[in-house]
Amino acid sequence: MYQYNQDDQTLINERVAQFRNQTERFLKGELDADQFRALRLMNGLYIQIHAPMLRVAIPYGLLSSTQLRKLAHIARKYDKGYCHFTTRQNVQYNWPKLEEVPDILAELAEVQMHAIQTSGNCMRNTTSDHLAGICKDEIEDPRPYCEIIRQWTTLHPEFAYLPRKFKIAVSGALHDRAATQFHDIGLHLVKNEQGETGFKVFVGGGLGRTPVIGQVIRPYLEKRHLLSYLEAILRIYNLFGRRDNKYKARIKILVKEEGLEKFKSLVDEEWLQIKDGMELSEERIQAIQTHFVLPPYDKSAAADATFHSRLESDNAFATWVKHNTVEHKAPGYRAAFVSLKAPDEPPGDITDSQLELVADLADRFSFGEVRSTHRQNLVFADVKQADLFDLWQQLNKTKMATPNIGTATDIICCPGLDFCSLANAGSIGITREINETLDNLDYLHDLGDIKINISGCMNGCAHQSVGHIGILGVDKKGEEWYQITLGGSSENEAAIGDRLGPSVPKDQIAKAVATILDVYVKNRIEDESFLDMVKRAGLTPFKDQVYANH
Amino acid sequence: MQIIKDRNIIEDNWQFIADDQLLLPGDCTVTLGRWLTEKEQLLRHDGKVGVRIESTDDLETISCDLALIPLVEINFVIFSDGRAFSKAWLLKNRYHFSGEIRAVGNFLADQIFYLSRSGFNAFNFEGKQNLTLALSMLNDFSVSYQKTG
Ligand code: HEM
Ligand code: SF4
Numbered sequence: 001m002y003q004y005n006q007d008d009q010t011l012i013n014e015r016v017a018q019f020r021n022q023t024e025r026f027l028k029g030e031l032d033a034d035q036f037r038a039l040r041l042m043n044g045l046y047i048q049i050h051a052p053m054l055r056v057a058i059p060y061g062l063l064s065s066t067q068l069r070k071l072a073h074i075a076r077k078y079d080k081g082y083c084h085f086t087t088r089q090n091v092q093y094n095w096p097k098l099e100e101v102p103d104i105l106a107e108l109a110e111v112q113m114h115a116i117q118t119s120g121n122c123m124r125n126t127t128s129d130h131l132a133g134i135c136k137d138e139i140e141d142p143r144p145y146c147e148i149i150r151q152w153t154t155l156h157p158e159f160a161y162l163p164r165k166f167k168i169a170v171s172g173a174l175h176d177r178a179a180t181q182f183h184d185i186g187l188h189l190v191k192n193e194q195g196e197t198g199f200k201v202f203v204g205g206g207l208g209r210t211p212v213i214g215q216v217i218r219p220y221l222e223k224r225h226l227l228s229y230l231e232a233i234l235r236i237y238n239l240f241g242r243r244d245n246k247y248k249a250r251i252k253i254l255v256k257e258e259g260l261e262k263f264k265s266l267v268d269e270e271w272l273q274i275k276d277g278m279e280l281s282e283e284r285i286q287a288i289q290t291h292f293v294l295p296p297y298d299k300s301a302a303a304d305a306t307f308h309s310r311l312e313s314d315n316a317f318a319t320w321v322k323h324n325t326v327e328h329k330a331p332g333y334r335a336a337f338v339s340l341k342a343p344d345e346p347p348g349d350i351t352d353s354q355l356e357l358v359a360d361l362a363d364r365f366s367f368g369e370v371r372s373t374h375r376q377n378l379v380f381a382d383v384k385q386a387d388l389f390d391l392w393q394q395l396n397k398t399k400m401a402t403p404n405i406g407t408a409t410d411i412i413c414c415p416g417l418d419f420c421s422l423a424n425a426g427s428i429g430i431t432r433e434i435n436e437t438l439d440n441l442d443y444l445h446d447l448g449d450i451k452i453n454i455s456g457c458m459n460g461c462a463h464q465s466v467g468h469i470g471i472l473g474v475d476k477k478g479e480e481w482y483q484i485t486l487g488g489s490s491e492n493e494a495a496i497g498d499r500l501g502p503s504v505p506k507d508q509i510a511k512a513v514a515t516i517l518d519v520y521v522k523n524r525i526e527d528e529s530f531l532d533m534v535k536r537a538g539l540t541p542f543k544d545q546v547y548a549n550h
Numbered sequence: 551m552q553i554i555k556d557r558n559i560i561e562d563n564w565q566f567i568a569d570d571q572l573l574l575p576g577d578c579t580v581t582l583g584r585w586l587t588e589k590e591q592l593l594r595h596d597g598k599v600g601v602r603i604e605s606t607d608d609l610e611t612i613s614c615d616l617a618l619i620p621l622v623e624i625n626f627v628i629f630s631d632g633r634a635f636s637k638a639w640l641l642k643n644r645y646h647f648s649g650e651i652r653a654v655g656n657f658l659a660d661q662i663f664y665l666s667r668s669g670f671n672a673f674n675f676e677g678k679q680n681l682t683l684a685l686s687m688l689n690d691f692s693v694s695y696q697k698t699g
Contacts, residue, residue, distance in 0.1 A: 007693045014691045022660060031660075038630055039660055121630070151695040157667035158639050161632030238636045273644065278697065 001062045001369060002147050002291040004112045011155070012109045015116055019043050020102035027099065042122055042160065044115030045101055053419070054093045054101060055118040056108060060128035060146040060170070061089035061372040065359035068370065070111045072355035078104050083355075085340060085348045087412055087463060088167070089127050089372040090118055094419055116154055121162045121249075123153040123234070127169045129177045130373040133292060134381050136329050140189045140197045142172035144288040145226065148280065152227050159234045163241035164249035166234070167206075179374060179490035181205045181214040182466060184251045185233060190220065198222050203233060203263070204255030205494075209458050211465040212252040213494045215260050217267065223285065225271075228278035232271035236263070294330075295367040295382055301332025304386035316403075320392050323403040323445065325383075332385050336392075338370070338378035339410070342399040343435040346428045347413045348376035354398055365391050375412055375451075377405060408450040408517065409438050412463060416456030416473065423456035425473020425480045425506075430454055433510035438517075447517055450530045453488075466490040468531050469516060470497045471509065480506040486516070486542060487534040501543050515545050552681055554662075555650070555672040557688060559681045562674070564621065566602060566654075573599075579623050582607045585615070593618065602654070605633035609640055616647045624670070626655035638669035659684035663691060 004012075019040075026036040044055035056071070063071075071091060075083045078100050084092045096104060108114055117124055126149045133141045149168060153159075159166070169183040180186030186202035199221045205214025221229050233251075240258075242248045255263045311318045325334040338358060340348050350358075358378060362370045365387045366380035373379055383391060395401035404410050411434065414420065416427030431454055438444050453467030457474075464470035470485035482504055485497030504512050517530075519542050524533045534542075553562040564577045569584050573592075579600040585592060592599045600621030601612060612619070622641060624634045634653070641647040652672035653665050662673060662684055673684065 011691060011693045011695075014693075018660075018690045035629070035658055035660075039658075121632075154695055155664075155691065156696055157664035157694075158635045159632065160661075160664050161630050161635065163632070235636055235639075238632050243631065243633075 001064060002059070002143075002288070008151075009109075009112070012112070012114045012116070015043075015114060015155075016102060016105045016109050019105060023098065023102050038120065038161075041120035042117060043101075043105070044118030045098075046119060051095045052098050052101065054096045054104065054115060055086070056091045056093070056113060056115050057118045057125040058089050058091060058113075058372055059150050060126055060132070060143055061130055061374075062143070063370050063372065064111075065362045065368045065370070067111045067113055068355050068359035068362065070107060070113070072352040072359070074104055074107060075352040075355065082349050082351045084346070084415075085350065085372050085376045085378070087374050087376060087461070088125060089130075089374055090125055091372070094415075119165070121164050121166075122160050123156060123162070123166045123168065126150055126153065127167070127178055127183075127374060129171050129173055130371045130379050131177060131326065131335060131381070132172060133294060134328050134330070134333075134335055135173050135175075136327060137174040138172050138329075139174070139191060140172050141289075141292055142170040142187075142189055143292045144285060145187070145189075145199075145223075146170050147288050147291065148226065148285070149230070152230070156234075159238055162234075162238055163243045164246065164251075166237070166251065168230070174492075176490075176492050177374075179463070179466070181494040182207050182211070182463070182490055183214065185230065186214050187226075192220050196222075199226065201229065204252040204260075206250050206252045207463050207465060208250070208460045209247055210250075210252065211460070211496045212256070213496065214252075215255065217260065217264050224279045224281070225275055226280055228275040229267075229271055231274060231278065232267045235270055236266045240266070297330040297333060297382070298384060301330070301384045301386065304332060304384070307385040307388060310389045314389075316396075317389060317392055319441070319445070320396075320401055320403045321388060323407065324401065324405045325388065328382070330382070333382055334385060334388065336366075336380045336383045336388060337373075337405045338380070338395060338400045339402040339404055340377050340400070341404055341410050342402050343409065343439065344432065345399065346415075346418075347411050347431060350378075354400060357394065357398055358400075361391060361394055375410060377410070403441070404444065406449050406451075407444050408447050408452055408469075409435050409444060410451070411435075412451070412453045412467070414455045414461035416454075420456060420461075422459060423473065424475035425456040425482065427454045427456040427462065427471075427473060430471065430473075430482070430506075430509055434513050437510050437514045447521070448527075448529055450517070451489075452513070463490065464488075465496050466494070467497060468534070469513060471513075474503055476503070482506065482509040482512075484509075484512060484516075484546070486539060487531065489531060498539060500539055501547055504546070512546050516542050519545050551674075553652075553672060553674040554681055554685055554688075555652075557685070559685060564598075564600065566623070573597075577621075579621060582612060585619075586611060589615065600650075603637060605631045605637060607637075609637060609645065613645050616641075616645055616649070619647075619649060621650045621652060622647065623652045623654045623674075626653065626657040629657045629661065635664065635668040638665070642669035659687055662687045663689075667694065667696075 046053045168185045169178040169180045170187040171178045172189040182205045188200040201218040202214035203217040324337045413431045417423040451468045453464045454471040455462040455464040466488040472483045484500040488497030577598040602623040
């Protein structure tokens with residue numbers, strides 16, 4: 001993974017010093033609340049119901065074991081012994097003290113981590129495919145480009161006060177695992193007719209209150225123009241994006257109001273004037289690529305026979321392998337997920353001791369690295385098949401081997417009423433109830449690939465609008481009600497879910513989800529997936545059952 | 551009055567003249583609208599004349615006059631209006647304006663590093679501001695990733 005050079009390190013050290021000074025001036029009353037708000041947000045610090053919340057960047061989801069141990073240490077020393085992985089591959093602390101945040105940042109800087117631009121109206125952490133570099137359907141490893149973008153976005157002087165936040169995601173595979181079409185800019189590595197790789201550029205996607213699928217603004221962009229093209233889009237957005245209404249300030253609204261063609265011509269006009277001065281050289285790309293060379297795989301890994309015999313002799317292990325591991329391009333290797341979706345724990349939460357165990361396991365089994373996924377789990381990217389049994393046993397002891405990756409209990413859920421001052425609903429509680437109704441593993445596995453996303457209000461932090469089943473908390477005269485959508489997807493065939501009907505009260509929502517799943521089981525044709533069945537049959541069969549007694 | 555210019559704290563006597571006021575003796579800045587309508591008279595003023603730009607103004611309208619203008623002020627109504635940063639960048643890099651680009655109005659000392667990298671070389675704070683502290687913030691970072699600015 002990328003290792004900082006002297007300049008990278010100097011920059012984050014200086015950022016810590018700057019933020020320490022800002023915090024001190026705020027505590028002394030020399031900066032007012034509004035001023036400090038803008039400055040702290042740019043360093044990932046929100047103020048929430050109970051305490052500040054600190055979001056730490058994990059560039060495109062890559063973490064070393066050393067960094068994991070530091071996250072564990074911070075959870076223990078400055079927080080309540082746990083932290084939370086987010087849907088943008090980052091990590092959040094819910095209970096830090098404002099006075100201690102500069103110390104936390106200094107500790108993070110020791111392991112090449114920071115909280116720069118993890119919130120605020122600026123360019124955020126760039127996200128990517130959690131299977132980058134190891135999946136079979138990859139055109140090119142996206143991570144070097146993510147790192148190039150990370151550097152370019154970091155402390156970009158001109159684009160620190162955008163109309164609204166700005167998120168970029170990069171995918172290098174045929175299968176989009178990074179929800180790129182729901183980002184302000186989505187980049188897909190593609191090949192042109194000459195067989196050269198470049199980027200297909202999407203713009204104007206986003207979730208939140210007004211979910212919009214990104215549109216292709218440029219079908220093929222040469223790599224050397226990556227940064228100039230991004231800069232052109234950002235300059236146009238910075239100059240013309242709406243600032244009169246924060247709900248209309250994302251780039252998706254500008255693209256919509258101007259129309260794609262007009263927007264594209266503004267961008268192109270800008271781009272033509274800067275592109276020659278900002279070319280990325282082949283040497284620079286190669287220099288960054290050297291940080292992402294594949295680890296030294298054991299060429300004889302596939303010769304191991306123990307894996308297959310274990311699979312035959314141990315059902316629980318076989319189930320875990322089936323659901324929580326995926327194939328790898330190196331023979332004899334698999335990628336293994338750490339499920340942060342144990343039935344009785346808030347999705348995405350992890351304790352200090354679990355973090356340390358993951359660090360140890362990464363060192364033993366996966367070249368000292370781990371990745372975070374946008375569905376709030378972790379993944380060991382490079383595990384030898386012979387080691388999977390040991391790995392599974394270790395994870396199993398610590399509630400990190402629930403065999404539910406990609407299933408209906410691999411729920412994305414926002415903090416809701418438990419932590420968030422904007423919430424209408426207790427999303428964590430609803431997740432727990434749904435888990436209780438789905439406690440039969442065979443049934444769960446029979447359901448197959450189902451993505452349930454639950455947000456506590458229309459800001460949509462948990463991407464409910466792109467869940468196969470989306471659940472959204474709404475407030476009705478002070479009571480919690482839930483609106484259901486079906487058929488959303490953040491993958492290649494991006495889609496926004498359709499509303500099933502009137503919202504249901506809190507005590508009915510888990511039952512409604514169970515009913516929806518039942519309707520699917522009864523109506524699917526052969527091994528049709530949930531999403532395919534919804535597409536084929538429409539909402540009616542679901543509506544009929546969910547609202548049968550109303 | 552003191553301002554920061556070219557990394558120094560200096561005495562400064564430029565005065566902004568609102569549209570309904572007559573020019574005063576000495577160096578004055580006027581709104582873009584006034585510049586465009588009264589350019590001929592303004593050029594005969596006894597003293598230098600600069601232009602104050604709002605973040606919503608279109609730079610194209612003065613692009614041909616820039617050689618006549620020694621100072622462009624860019625006004626912050628609110629410090630979070632990022633358009634001012636792009637305006638400064640455009641003035642300097644697109645229109646190759648070589649005069650002074652001055653931030654005025656409601657901006658923060660904490661923004662001064664980014665402002666200067668975007669093209670501003672002078673800073674006139676609206677309220678009370680410790681200029682020595684602000685000056686030191688020009689050196690908040692000794693390294694940068696972007697080539698621009
Ligand atoms: C606890 C306090 C939280 C608050 C107050 C909060 C607030 C918000 C708000 C206001 C938005 C809408 C922004 C917009 O539409 O431009 C938003 C969007 C979002 N939040 Fe949160 N959030 C919180 C926690 C989280 C957590 C824990 C996660 C990760 C699991 C998260 C992930 C997101 C994402 C991915 C979006 C959507 C971005 C998009 O529109 O593309 N948030 N949040
Ligand atoms: S979706 Fe709403 S309730 Fe949930 S975290 Fe976001 S802002 Fe809070």
